[in-house]
Amino acid sequence: MRLDRRQFIKQAAISSAFATAGALFPGISFGGWSSLAQNSGMISWQKSPCRFCGTGCGVLVGVSDGRAVAVKGDPNCSVNKGLCCMKGYHSVQALYGKDRLTKAMVRKNGSLVEVPIQEALDLIAQKLQETKDKHGKDSVAMYGSGQWTIPDGYVASKLFKGCLGTNNVEANARLCMASAVTGFMTSFGLDEPMGCYEDIDHANVFVTWGNNMAEMHPVLFSRMLAQRKRKVDVKIIDFATRYTRTSQAADKTIIFKPQTDLAVANAICYEIIRNDWVNSNFVNEHVSFHKGKTNIGYGTEDHFVFNDKAEPMSFDDFKVFLEDYTPEKVEKLSGVPAKDIKYLASLYGDPSVKVTSFWCMGMNQHTRGTWINNLVYNIHLLVGKISTPGNSPFSLTGQPSACGTVREVGTLTHKLPHGVVMNEQDREMAADIWDVPVENIDPKPSYHTVEMFRALDRGDIKFIWIQVTNPMVTMPNLIRYRDGALKDDRFVVVSDVYPTPTTDVADVILPAAMWIEQEGMYGNSERRTQHFAQIVDPPGEAMSDTWQIIEVARRLGFEKQFPWDESDYIEKIWEEYRRFHAGPKHEMAPYSVLTQRSGVQWPFVNGEETRWRFNPKYDPACTNGKEYDFYGKKDNRAWIWARPYEPAAESPDSEYNFWLNTGRVLEHWHTGSMTRRVPVLHNAVPSSYVELHPEDAAELGVVNGERVKIISRRGEITMPAQINGRGVPVRGMVFVPFFDESYLINEVTLDAFCPISKQPDYKKCAVRLEKA
Amino acid sequence: MWYSGVYTEWYSSKNNKKETMPIFSYLAMPREGARENLCTELSNLEYCQIIPAENKEIVVLVTDTPDEDIERSLQLKLKNLTSLQSLSLAFGYDEQD
Structure with missing residues (x-):
């Protein structure tokens, strides 16, 4: 046993060295380590992606006597370079809940x-x-x-x-993420981000659009913080509807009223054009302008049908469209000071600054989700900040x-x-x-x-x-x-x-x-x-x-x-499926390559992964001989869309006077069916709650832990109040995490959706509150 | 006990003979063009295990010596390697402490 213990410590020494090397030299790879680790004699380690979020952290699962007993970050995985979040580190415990379904x-x-x-x-x-x-x-x-x-x-x-x-x-x-898909398809003709996480290592400015990355994508957020620590000129701008842990770490938080991100994005474009920050060469060569239908509805009725229709427009038409979105006008609608809108525009407009925008549910769970995706692409396209290291409009996903x-x-x-x-x-x-x-x-x-x-x-x-x-x-x-x-x-x-x-x-x-x-x-x-x-x-x-x-x-x-046979059906299925994506635009790695590496990025062409699409320096599918090739659209251009502000499906009124916003917490995965069976995670956040602004709580006469009834036109729920907790909503808004099946907040929410993506909006409906 | 400093700091702070020696890991950087030599030289040293990076000029070195004299001797040998440009301690764990 003494020998085993020494070997175990040796493994820790190696892991530590890998982690240090990973921090100093991003992308460093030690291919020989896995086989070495197999010989530890105590625990055998095998690679896997984490079970939980869409970040795709590589983990090494330690197995002893046929049971998964430990997890560590995979230093060979470029996603997380050996780091995990608390859900990842405890992930294997989710396999062993007492009430596991076995029959x-x-x-x-x-x-x-x-x-x-x-x-x-x-x-x-x-x-x-x-x-x-x-x-x-x-x-x-x-x-x-x-x-x-x-x-x-x-x-x-x-x-x-x-x-x-x-x-x-x-x-x-x-x-x-349906709005992310329709956003990509309408702007680029092809789905999924053109960039990659390596953008984090190159960007100077990060703008999180309604995205609490500190809790929802903590490993990527850590990479952002590390980038800010490494370099002197890195800023994180938190553009949000409530104060979160992301706000605490950000250099600046800009709060907007729900749904008005549409207007603010247009105002940023207005400012970029007004200040002559447009990258004219890029726009003339690689962008075309379009408009679609307006007043498109919310899908709250059965059998709702909507089909958008794109019509071309000129750059001058687009400028005229934006005249409704001066920063001063948008300030009145959004609550965002005009100077903050101009500040955001100046970050995107400065040609010496590399900007990566991140978003997830805030933009996607939105009755105009497709539109707001389009609008953030508009900003990046106007200034040509796309498809190059550090310049990335980046839609994050929530699931693995x-x-x-x-x-x-x-x-x-x-x-x-x-x-x-x-x-x-x-x-x-x-x-x-x-x-x-x-x-x-x-x-x-x-x-x-x-x-x-x-x-x-x-x-x-x-x-x-x-x-x-x-x-x-x-x-x-x-x-x-x-x-x-x-x-x-x-x-x-x-x-x-x-x-x-x-x-x-x-x-x-x-x-x-x-x-x-x-x-x-x-x-x-x-x-x-x-x-x-x-x-x-x-x-x-x-x-x-x-x-x-x-x-x-x-x-x-x-x-x-x-x-197929049970012994090799996954390999056979993969190789059949891979035929659908043959070709340089989406070639997938063969099974034999996938089994060897901690993930492979597609398009995987001639043994090479593609890190930035639409850029011929990195993307073998580019064939037009130009600096960029947006080959997803028939006109070989990325599309800028004129998309207006339209209100939410349901807004607070005299009867239901609060916004209800729902979401997640760091410790729990979605509905909590796995993480609530992990004692450490469950004990950290054992039950759901409603976040209130302290002044709203005072007016209601509730203190921390007292019960509040949340009532909408569809249902009601009573749950404990949380005041000045990890998240603090603005006045007139409450926030409820949905991980706890004892408090089914979706009995209260509205099934309105984006008419293009058909993705529901879980971030905005009207409720009233009562002290229970 | 975990160390973040260099080996010599740890060693100079110890007065008593130790029954169990700590295990250390380092990031070893070769002189320009000397990666292969460095790997060969380190591999030839007793009590050393190396893991070269696939895509960078970095080698992880793990040492596991049986006693202080050998540890001291190994340190000296490492210092004299012509192919080695620098050695940075990444990990040290002393079971006795």
Whole structure:
């Protein structure tokens, strides 16, 4: 044992040296370490991406006696260079909660009873087939997740879109990054960021747009702080609607009224043009100007339909459009002093300053989410600060594979692994690779997420299979959708790792393998695909979500499309999926490369990863011979959009006089179904609360911990007050984290969404408060 | 006990003979063009383990000596390596303390 202990200390010595080297020499790699670490004799270490957020930190999971017992940051992973956040360090404990689902359950006479998993899979196949035969192909649906592995999402799409012929495939990433997708598609014609995390090592100014990175992306925030410490001229500007831990660390916080980020972004563009800070060469060569429809609605009614229409406009037309957005006019609307708007514009406009803008849910969960994404791109495009190291408009994702599984595999109703269902060539490619008749793939999208749950409520959908997500906590206007799921002739299948409010409404529960209990891949925010091997065994009869779908597909007669063996199905699925992305614009690394590295960025061309797209110095897909090539659009240009300010779907009034803003906390992952089973994380933040401004609390007559009733037009909830806690809202706003299933704040929220992206706005609705 | 200073600071502060020696890790930087030589020379030293970086001119050196005399002797040998430009301590852990 003495020898083992020495070796363990030696491992710590090596890790420490790697961490030091990583801090001094960003990007440094020690390829030989993994094999060395295997020989420690105490704990064997294997690489994996972290289970939780979209940052995609590389971790090393320590295994002893078949159990995951430790986690450390992977110094070979350029994302986090050996660092983790508190969720990452405690992540393996989430595997071992006492109430882990280990057996399948079927509801019989109103009660859930354990059954062998094969019996449950038989029942699912039977119900799915019966429902399809009786009510049509669009009466069955699959609702997945940005926490699905890439193979999970791929086989779900193949089964439902390719074999069953319905486009009823959606994922919870619709709730978190659909506006980012439509923002990219409308501005660039291609999804996902052009930059990468290495931008952090080059930027002088960081602007966080409604983004509490200190809690939501703590490792990237640490990299920003390290950059500021290393260099003398680095600033962090926190542009927000409430004071957070990001505000505490920022050089300046600028508070705006909810929804008015649209106006402020336009005012920044106005100032850039007024001061002649436009990069004219870049704009003339690489940008075109467009406008779309206005007064586009909020989608609060069933069957809401909206299709935007782009019309070209000139730079002069764009200047005229911006005349409504002088800093002085926007100050009145947004509450942001004109001098602060001019200051922001001066940062973007200074050609000697490299600016990276970060955003996440604040801009995406927004009834004009697509527009505000467009507007931030407008700013970067006007000054030509894009696709070069340090100059990056950077949309962060919240889930580990929102990009990899949902955006790249295309597990949304309108998408295919390559392209969209509406495009004949894309359907032909999918049919060819999937070995199904092309007629199987319906050219018409069906239901986006909110409409999918409305269809379940109406009875248009009667069978739904939910995997790796917890919609009975996360759907806005939740009461309607829970009541819908509970209706008599609905059949709900839920695959999960722990009991949740969603398993409570299930007719069948399948126990799922979690994270490193299966092999898989995630794709993070910076186009990085990250493979992980099966490191430990799943408990009981728990089975990977991929294999659950394969089992059902075979029962439905699709053995030919799902022929794989359990020993190598992930490799086979990956290599089939990779065919969809062949070519320099999206080439994915082969399986053999993925297994060796701590993530590989696509496009992966001739053995090289692409760090900055649209720039021929880094991107082999650029072919126009110019300084930039925005090859996603047919005119080979990035599009600047004239998008106006329009108000929120619901704003405070005399009856409901507060804004309600919802979100997350550092310690908990989304609905808390995993992190609340980790004692350290649970004890750090054991229950949810409502943040109030101290003066609002005083007027209401409540002190810390006293209970406050929050009432909206849809529901009400009573919960303890937090005053001057980690976050402090402005007067007239309250904030509630959604991680705690004991306080279902989404019974209060509104199911309004961006008409282009169909992503709901969880940040803005009107409530009133009462002392309980 | 964890150290962030250099080895000599630690060593000069110790008066008693130690039963268990600390393990140290360092970042070793070669002189220009001498990376391969440095790796060879360090590999040839007893009680040394090296992990060269794949993409930078940096070598991680881990030392694990059995007693103070050998530690002192190793330090001397390291000091005299012609291929070595600098050595920075990254980690030191003394189980006895």
